[in-house]
């Protein structure tokens with residue numbers, strides 16, 4: 001067992017975990033932050049488990065909880081954190097950028113980092129940025145539109 005201390009969505013947690021516990025399992029099972037999904041049996045393929053580690057989008061099924069020790073994690077629950085939806089979340093709602101919604105938390109976390117790095121992306125750049133996120137429902141057209149419109153809204157308010 002190993003002791004870890006980390007910040008998740010602005011709150012500090014101190015916990016004891018097994019050395020082998022994955023970050024995604026720690027978030028879901030120990031902190032009950034079940035917005036972070038597992039869609040590919042921990043293979044790093046689907047992107048549904050994407051969270052931010054110190055502001056960088058990472059797949060939490062590919063990290064151990066112990067590797068998050070001393071770091072700051074943001075999950076999809078932290079995007080709004082009890083307040084109004086983020087511009088990206090609002091745009092996904094407005095543009096119907098989801099169907100079943102299983103992939104959505106990972107896409108939101110990936111694209112929220114993406115838009116900080118590229119605030120005015122082309123559709124091709126958005127599609128390229130989505131390479132690590134699999135969606136079985138939507139065909140991606142509305143997802144791309146939601147990201148494009150969120151980018152515009154964020155530029156207009158910045």
Ligand code: FES
Pocket residue numbers: 037038039040041042043044045046047048049050059060061062
């Ligand atoms: S569960 Fe992590 S990439 Fe699929």
Ligand code: FES
Pocket residue numbers: 097098099100101102103104134135136137138
């Ligand atoms: S909306 Fe169902 S998997 Fe993406």
